[in-house]
Amino acid sequence: MSEVSEQGIAVPDKLAKLARENEWPLDKLERMLGLFSPFQVQILLDRKMTADQAERLLAGERPDENAPLYTPEQEEYIDKLKAGQYDLRWLNDQEPTWGIRSSLSSRGLTLMDINKAYAGEPEDVAPTDSMAPRGAVLEEEYPGMGYSLNSKYQVWSDNVVPLYEEAVSRQWSVTRDIPWQDLKPLPDDLERAQCEFCTFLTEVEMIASDFPAKWLWRMNQHYHEVKMFLCTQAMDEARHLEVFRKRALANGGGLLHARAETELGLANILHAPSYIQGSFLMHVVGEGLVLDIFRAGEFLAQNKVEKEMYRLCLQDEARHVSYGTMHLKYFLENHPDRETAERELHAVAEIAERSFTGFLCNSFIIEPLAVLAGGGIKHIDKGMDAVKIVWKRITDEYLNRCDLAGLDRRSRIALPAEAPY
Amino acid sequence: MQFPSVQWFEAVQQEADTEADTFRRMGFCDATVLFESRSGEDSRRFVLDFEDYGMTSVRELRKGEADDAHFSLAAEDAVWREMIENIHVNGEADLEHTLNRLQLPGTVELAASDQQNADLFYRYNQTFQEFFNLSCRVESEFAGAGSA
Ligand SMILES: [Fe+2]
Ligand SMILES: [Fe+2]
Numbered sequence A: 001m002s003e004v005s006e007q008g009i010a011v012p013d014k015l016a017k018l019a020r021e022n023e024w025p026l027d028k029l030e031r032m033l034g035l036f037s038p039f040q041v042q043i044l045l046d047r048k049m050t051a052d053q054a055e056r057l058l059a060g061e062r063p064d065e066n067a068p069l070y071t072p073e074q075e076e077y078i079d080k081l082k083a084g085q086y087d088l089r090w091l092n093d094q095e096p097t098w099g100i101r102s103s104l105s106s107r108g109l110t111l112m113d114i115n116k117a118y119a120g121e122p123e124d125v126a127p128t129d130s131m132a133p134r135g136a137v138l139e140e141e142y143p144g145m146g147y148s149l150n151s152k153y154q155v156w157s158d159n160v161v162p163l164y165e166e167a168v169s170r171q172w173s174v175t176r177d178i179p180w181q182d183l184k185p186l187p188d189d190l191e192r193a194q195c196e197f198c199t200f201l202t203e204v205e206m207i208a209s210d211f212p213a214k215w216l217w218r219m220n221q222h223y224h225e226v227k228m229f230l231c232t233q234a235m236d237e238a239r240h241l242e243v244f245r246k247r248a249l250a251n252g253g254g255l256l257h258a259r260a261e262t263e264l265g266l267a268n269i270l271h272a273p274s275y276i277q278g279s280f281l282m283h284v285v286g287e288g289l290v291l292d293i294f295r296a297g298e299f300l301a302q303n304k305v306e307k308e309m310y311r312l313c314l315q316d317e318a319r320h321v322s323y324g325t326m327h328l329k330y331f332l333e334n335h336p337d338r339e340t341a342e343r344e345l346h347a348v349a350e351i352a353e354r355s356f357t358g359f360l361c362n363s364f365i366i367e368p369l370a371v372l373a374g375g376g377i378k379h380i381d382k383g384m385d386a387v388k389i390v391w392k393r394i395t396d397e398y399l400n401r402c403d404l405a406g407l408d409r410r411s412r413i414a415l416p417a418e419a420p421y
Numbered sequence B: 001m002q003f004p005s006v007q008w009f010e011a012v013q014q015e016a017d018t019e020a021d022t023f024r025r026m027g028f029c030d031a032t033v034l035f036e037s038r039s040g041e042d043s044r045r046f047v048l049d050f051e052d053y054g055m056t057s058v059r060e061l062r063k064g065e066a067d068d069a070h071f072s073l074a075a076e077d078a079v080w081r082e083m084i085e086n087i088h089v090n091g092e093a094d095l096e097h098t099l100n101r102l103q104l105p106g107t108v109e110l111a112a113s114d115q116q117n118a119d120l121f122y123r124y125n126q127t128f129q130e131f132f133n134l135s136c137r138v139e140s141e142f143a144g145a146g147s148a
Helices: A013-021 A026-035 A038-046 A051-058 A072-082 A111-117 A160-169 A188-205 A207-216 A221-250 A260-270 A275-300 A304-334 A338-360 A363-374 A377-405 B006-017 B020-026 B077-090 B099-103 B115-123 B125-137
Strands: A002-004 A010-012 B031-039 B042-051 B054-060 B071-076 B109-112
Touching (some): A026 A038, A111 A160, A188 A221, A188 A363, A275 A304, A338 A377, B006 B020, B020 B125, B115 B125
Parallel strands (some): B031 B071
Antiparallel strands (some): B042 B054, B071 B109
16 A cells, blocks of 8 residues: 655555654655655665665765664574574475475476476466465565566466477577578579568567567566566567578678558557557467568578578467467456457457558568569569468468467458458 | 388488487477378378477378377378478478478468467477488388389
């Protein structure tokens, strides 16, 4: 609980009480809260810092040499240690479950193995607002992390635990694993097409780091596997930016034209008003599309370098899509008001399907694809056949994923099954 | 060795065993794959189990026998034969003969009960590609005449 002071600063009750005990006037506390977080201020109050000492901090000076370093409890503990007495509560604690011995699987010790052994299934509603590990016993009073995603259905997917293991196991290095030495000069039209395509991909990749990162701290730590998986995704996307930027700059071409339309698509994801909306837009719609774009990139590769980079990227991308699809399914199946949730997602899908066209009718994306597919600008017409195949694959797979998740877009998709060109 | 046959797939896995470090670095691969080679009305079907870092078992299905695969890769005999011969000549699939290259336009058909299962083909694509690439070390014979 907190109350809002006259200056409009929220003063948590616990802090107000501590300030009174330390004889800090209310305005001092408010000024401290104008500069520091409640948690920073609590660290000082727990140590019995005086109002004068705090004033020096506010003035940007060092507090005097008497400013306390230890809390009273810590002082007491230090005295006991000096007298040769140990605390040992942790050793005699009767509360924790003790004697867990996880068995191994053929590939080592996995998260699935330890979850099977202990504290495996997270609860539907997170029992605390803390970072205390699932399975540990938390003290009664703690500061609280302020999470907003505290229900399992808001973040979970049934495949997220093995997906994390898979992600860690299938990491790769752009510097080491791409045979850059095999890169050979290409005719200008093909190099330009590849570079334009790589410019687009360099631009979009890290939205899928930024979006999960934006929501990560809001997810209750009780669902740590989801957060861990999203960390692997953030790393994957850093690697994707790296590989496309390197390709653009490695073979006589360069980074070319970036479009405002692409930026709109990215802002649409980053600023989605809820995690489920953004996850649907990014994991299911955006990354589903990018997965097929990578498959097209592998299909159209002019050399081994491009073959490898698109193949390695498409593996990563398929994991991201897999989490998103299964999260959507879990969200819908476990939402307390499925009807409303579905209605909202259908509305989001109506917008998302229109944003597909920002990619599929974007001359800076489909024309380079057609040039690569045709083998040069002379055969761009022939190359457009490959673009039409990609359109079909993208819409087919999008509908299949929505089917699997239980969101019936098949009967109402805004996008035509075949390319309109 | 006759392609396709249980012995042929096992011979490829034996080659993969000699490249264990490469397969470990590519990471876990958990998928059951139905490999189908069609010749007119007839087809031969093999179920390949991939677990941990490679193929752990393979068996041929009888006509009409149900399978428990996550996804299937099906093509005409001639398509597979061309792919295997290409791998044999080049030591690996060239640009036109990778699994994804053949599958995207539908030359090789990918089918699954749902998209999540189909997506396993993408998630482990490098492992499957590397597996078939190693067939360059296996003498392959094809129904009718010829070998690679
Ligand atoms: Fe990516
Ligand atoms: Fe991604």
